Amino acid sequence: MRAYLIGICGTAMAAVASLLKESGAEVVGSDPFAYPPMGPLLDSLGIEVLPGWDESNLSNRQLDVVVVGNVARRDNPEVVAAQSLGIPLLSMPQLIADQFIGDRTSLVVTGTHGKTTVTSMTAWLLQYAGLQPGFMVGGVPKNFGTGYALAKGDLFVIEGDEYDTAFFDKEAKFFHYKPTHAVMTSLEFDHADIYRDIDHLRDTFRRFAKLVPKNGSLSWCSEYDILEEIAGDACCPSVPYGVGAGPGLRAVDIQASGEGTSFRIIHGGESVNTLLPMWGKHNVQNALAASALALAAGVSLNIIAEGLCLFEGVKRRFDTVYNRNGIVVVDDFAHHPTAVRETLAAARLRFPTQRLFACFHFESNTSRRRVFLEEYSRALDNADGILLTYPLVKEDSLKSGETMDPLEVLRGSRGGREHAGAYHTMQEMADALVPILRPGDAVIAMSGRDFTPLYDELFPRLDSSRS
DSSP, X not given: OEEEEETTTSHHHHHHHHHHHHTTOEEEEEOSOOOTTHHHHHHHTTOEEEOSOOTHXXXXXOOXXXXXXXXXXXXXXXXXXXXXXXXXXXXXXXHHIIIIITTSEEEEEESSSOHHHHHHHHHHHHHHTTOOOEEEOSSOBTTTSSSEEOOSSSEEEEEOOOSEEETTEEEEGGGGXXXXXXXXXXXXXXXXXXXXXXXXXXXXXXXXXXXXXXXXXXXXXXXXXXXXXXXXXXXXXXXXXXXXXXXXXXXXXXXXXXXXXXXXEEXXXXXXXXXXXXXXXXXXXXXXXXXXXXXXTTOOHXXXXXXXXXXXXXXXXXXXXXXXXXEEEEEEOOOSHHHHHHHHHHHHHHSTTSOEEEEEOOOSTTTTBGXXXXXXXXXXXXXXXXXXXXXXXXXXXXXXXXXXXXXXHHHHOSOOSSEEEEESXXXXXXXXXXXXXXXXXXXXXXXXXXXXXXXXXXXHHHHHHTO
């Protein structure tokens, strides 16, 4: 196969390009933003990345398919060129389904929160059990070092995104992934640019649940009544999971320590203890979700418990990126207010005596809107200091009065006793942080985009100011 990928440096698109290359395909693509880590990754694999978008990039190539990322609109010059040349267009999920899932047993992780961690954890548990799964995840599991692998056995694990697919397919990506076993981690309103309201999301997840066959399984977090309702419509067996007493797969006797979180897993008549080297109730729930899929794939509870102890986490999920001179900086992908709240709750368990400074970047399509203004205020209540960015807003992308105001978020929060401010640039945020941080402090930086520009400003100055 000779494939051209439009938007090749997106996290998922880069993983697809890498899988194609590993499977023997000729791969080239375009992207105006070949920034780390995906640009250097593709370069290391010998995959050419052209500065997009330009119709001449396609004109002199023999191509079998053009894979269109959802960054590309129908008037994209390369889309227009492909159509005029008669080259078939495929969406990324279509290609994944055709080339990598095929007739394999597909394990699909869906939900508003935790998809990347659960997918990574599931792939690791299956690998630890010797099943050699294929997988694709929107992050980099540290146990593997890459966010993808070709299947050597019958299993393929994939992160099932509810975001739309391509300009010619406005349905959720997860509809393409042919689920045999699936998990729903959570469901809250998100993607305000795609979904009208929570009912619109509920209907989408309900349709997905009905795709799981009778000989498959659907696991769901029992903390969400809306998921119980959705699971009730599925034609396959459904299994709840959660923390504390109840039916299904449970975690009890939960204790946090410096090493992580210990708990006992109960499933049917079995019970086993484990130590997850992560913190927070949400990560215990993530471990249960991954355990449910591993059980469905035939892995024993004892092997699951052993594997969880050895899970190393995912880059950009509570990832320590600086730990010098008594100051710790943790990088996290949290961008929905629930994820922000849970991340800070985990930070309190991990750093029980430290001052916590929360840095948050209003960058996602939902966070840039006022829809969750009050929820963000409450989510930040647990921080001693709060530093926010002004939203990234493209000109005319939002109607007047729709844009999030970080100053209103600060006024509504009970946190920020040590410091509270909003900043237009990463340099301004670094300027505010450097003089107030002292040994023993922890900075929790949360963004669905990339906080590297902050770190590039902050870390050298922290080193020099304390040398």
